[in-house]
Structure formats: structure tokens, C-alpha cells
Amino acid sequence: MMPRAWVFGEDVDTDQIIAGRYLVKLDPHELAKHAMEAADPTFASKVRKGDVIIAGRNFGCGSSRERAPLALKAAGVSAVVAESFARIYYRNATNLALPALISPGIHKGFKTGDEVKVDMRSGEIHNLSSGKTFKFEPLPEFLAKIVSAGGLLRYMAKQLQKR
Amino acid sequence: MGMTIAEKILARASGRKQVAPGEIVEAAIDVAMTHDIEGPMVVQGFRELGAKKVWDPSKIVIIFDHNVPANSIDAAVNHIMLREFAGEHKIPNFYDVFEGVCHVVLPEKGFALPGRLIVGTDSHTVTYGAFGCFSTGIGSTDMVAVFVTGKLWFRVPESARMKIEGELPRRVSSKDLILKIIGDVGADGETYRSVELVGPGMSHISMEGRMTMCNMGVEMGAKATIVPPDDLTMRYLKGRAKGAFKPVYSDSDATYVEEHTYYVKNLDPQVACPHRVDDVHPVSDVEGVEIDQAFLGSCTNARLEDLIEAARILKGRKVSKGVRMLVVPASREIYLEAMNQGILSIFAKAGALIESPGCAACLGGHVGVIGPGEVCISASNRNFRGRQGSPEAKIYLASPATVAASSLKGKITDPRDV
Secondary structure (H helix, E strand, C coil), rough: CCCCCEECCCEEEHHCCCCCCCCCCCHHHHHCCCCCCCCCCCHHHHHCCEEEEEEEECEEEEECHHHHHHHHHHHHEEEEEEEEHHHHHHCCCCCCCCEEEEEECHHHHHHCCCEEEECCCCCEEEEEEECCEEEEECHHHHHHHHHHCCCCCHHHHHHHHCC | CCCHHHHHHHHCCCCCCCCCCCEEEEEEEEEEECCCHHHHHHHHHHHCCCCCCCCHHHEEEEEEECCCCCCCCHHHHHHHHHHHHHHHEEEEEECCCCCHHHHHHHHHHCCCCCCCCECCCCCHHHHHHHHEEEEECCHHHHHHHHHHHHHEEEECCEEEEEEEECCCEEEEHHHHHHHHHHHHHHHCCCCCCCCEHHHHHHHCCCHHHHHHHHHHHHHHCEEEEEECCHHHHHHCCCCCCCCCCCCCCCCCCCCEEEEEECCCCCCEEEECCCCCCCCCHHHHHHCCEEEEEECCCCCCCHHHHHHHHHHHHHCCCCCCCCCCCEEECCCCHHHHHHHHHHHHHHHHHCCCEEEECCCHHHHHHCCEEEEEHHHHHHECCCCCCCEECCCEEEEEEEHHHHHHHHHHHHHHCCCHHH
């Protein structure tokens, strides 16, 4: 089955991604059960491994809670593509190797349920349902290294080994 | 080429003479703060990495404030984990459930100092910029890197400048001003930038008020919000400062990508409407909206000055029947002072609930959770859907004066009318 798009709006804040009352939980799978709950209570039960979130401007605004990208990742989300990101979410997602891809114009190019393919190598996002293709901005080299290492902890472990 | 305060601090911390926006630098951290929400994630990551020692225990601050005292077994387990970590690594600046909200306690204890580079696992870490430091929020994995190496990479931000002119009128506060600014620039208007709050108007705004303004900088996306240190700053720091510090100031030829000027003499009280921090209106637009709860608390607005302002309005009066007025002084120091000055008894006589210092109702995980269909007027910083409890509830953000006035009338009220 092809991954599908889940389309959300502008300024999707961290309380929508994972609400404050769940932040006593450390288990990613517990968090995943409540991912995007305030925005779409059915999301957590319907999302499939590999699905992609498409959003407008300022995705992830608000809190520094790293459980926001962690909950999405544990829910099976393979990438978030947005018009822009809030800075702490962007760092956190990168550190967890959950790609946060900036693609101006993407928000209007998808509707929820469209089949989607993200090609990290070519820097393209394909809407297989409409046949349209979108470009995303390549990750800065330093961040791409962190993502391809599998996140900041793994990247650091490698660096520490080298010493 | 002249540099801004942010550029100077990042240059100093990364051992360079000069930095420019867009450059990536690796900078040495002066203070690293974590709390009982993100702290357990930091400890987990630290262990996962197989790290044995923190880089410098004296530069780490661990504080419990979100779930204090513990309100669930999960919260208690997280507290135990962090207490053990603080003990094991001999972290001298460990504050258990007794002290209050991190962003109020760190300045009180003298950690927020001019020229410093500070990171915290909380987005409102930008608060400390009120003291002329570069201070920003990071996630738990970044904090693991800091705990292990003492360093973190930063992209040097562009700087913007907000010039404040004039003095705020009666019953209009720094909260109204920052809400007005956020409403104008938008929730992502200053994303990635360092925003300096400058101008003659800032000299009339107390350190408490400056902290309120810097605190909410993140609600317009800012990476840091900075007030250049002045006499007020030095007076606050006297007897508090932990260690030496050196104030830095922007050069006259420093580059700003944007500048705004605000004349505040005629500013009206402002309210941010649900569910957006930038949906800001003068209070007259929403007057009469009925409320179920009024919350005076959080790292934004529960300092002594805020409690005094609210007490002036509540003195000798009663909170409207059916309204839950919740007062949560932001720290033990403030709680004690409010008690000594008789302010807490004014609240209690008015029918308000007074809780022990902590984040409380701000993020809907501890006391004062609101239910479906309920409306809260809140002196805190975020009105996101579901922030204080049910996604079906509504949160209006306002100043302590507006919160107090509204609690008396049972509906959103202009504090100048009571």
C-alpha cells in the first residue's frame, strides 16, 4: 500500500501534535496513541506506517517538547512536509531523524488521502493521486548528516567513537 | 562590521571575533536548564548514549515545576529518576518541587546574567533575554549533547528590533504590549530571529514586565528576545548574580532585518482570542464573553507585580458566582512576599483558589484543567486548542488586570472600568 497524505492547516502547534497532559509518558508507543489528537481525534487509529503529514506555515510552533516529533514518528509518520517550520520543532525532528521538509506551495497540492511518495534523493514529493510533483529544499549538509546517521544521538555516538 | 547583542554573544561563546547571520557556529553553553517534563527524556538519551559524566555539573540547573507536587504515578516516577540523576552527577543547582516555575526561579537565583549564552528544554527559555543574555529553548536530544559536551551548534540568527516609545497608561501592562506586537507580526513573524526590545519606553518597564515580554517572544517565533541591560537590570541583579558577567550591547552600525516602533501611551488592554496567540484584539472587541475560569499564573504573569495589580482590583470584592479564580504565584519567593504583604489574603477573601508555585493550569496537565465548552481567561502564554484541557474549551489570553477584572464580572471585562 502506498503511503497517504494527511493534510493539516497553518500553525499546527505542539499541543495539537501531543497535548501537555501526555508529557508524563516516556514510551513512544503510548504517545503515538494521542498524536494529533486535538486536530483530528481519528488520526492515531487510522495513520499507517509511512504516511506523510502535509501542512501550511509554521508547523510545530509552541513548546520545545521533543515528544511532538517523537509521537509522530512512533505513530508511523515518515516525514512532515510544510510551507515552513517553527525552529525548535525543526531541530527536534532532525535530531530524531524524522525529516522536516520545507516545500513552498505544497499545502494546496494535497488533500487528505492522496497517495504520496517522498524521494529524499531527488528532493521531490509526488502526489500520485493528482500526478503533480513538488520540490523540497535540500537539508543543509550538516543536518542531512544527522538525519542519515539516524538522529543526533547516533551521530554523536559515531563522533565519540572516532575520538 | 558592527554586531548585534546576539551576534556578539554567539561570537564570544564560539571563540570568534566576528560572526554573521546564517553562519553555523559551535558555542560553549554558560547555563543549561531542564525540568521535570523534558528532563527524563534528557536522562534517557544520556544513558542511551552511554555517557558517564556531565561536562560541568555547576552549569546545569534541574528544576521541578510542571507537575509539582506529583499528581500521578508517572509524574512521581519521573521525579525520582531526575532526583537520582541530580544526586549521581552531584548537580549543585537542583531545585525539587518547592521553588516554582523555572523561568521565574532562574532569574531570582541569579542565573540569568547579561552576556551569557543559556539554553533550556523549554520554549519559554527566551524569558532570560530580559537580562541581556542570549537564551533559547531546545529539545531533549540537543540537551543531551550539551550535558555531554557543553557545546551546541547554532545558526547565527538575523536580528530585528522593536523600539518602544512612551509610558504605558493605567491598568495597561507589558502583557498588553507584547500581545499587541504578536498580533501585528503574527505567530511566525519573527521565526528564527533574535528580537531586541529597545527604546526609551523600555526604561519605564520593570524587570518583571521585561520578562513577560521576552517570555512571549517565542509566540512570534523568535529564537531569542533581548533587552539591553541598564540600571534596572543591575539593580535587580545586585545580591543575586551567580558569578561574574559582562554586559554586551549592539554596535551602532549593526544590521537589523526589520524595525518597528510602538507608541504605547494610548495602548488599550489586549486579548488574544482562541485558538491563536496572534488573533489579538482590544478588550472592547470581546467584552462580555462569559467565562468559567480565570487563571492568574505561569512563567508569563505571576510575579509579584502581577499579583499586586490583580489584588488592587480584587481588594474588598468578590469573584463572580460560578467563576473559578485560580491564583498560582510563580515562585516560593513571590508566594512568601505576597503572603507577607497581605496579598494572598485579599485573593482568599475574594473567593480565589491559591495553589502552590508551579506551571499549574497553563498546560492542562496539573491543577485547573478545563472541560468541554468551558471558557478560561488566562494570564499565561498560549491559547492553543486543548492547551489547558479539553480541545472543546476556549482560552483567551490577557493581562493580570484583565483576568482579575473579568473574574469579578464573570465575563471578559476592561480592567479600566472596575
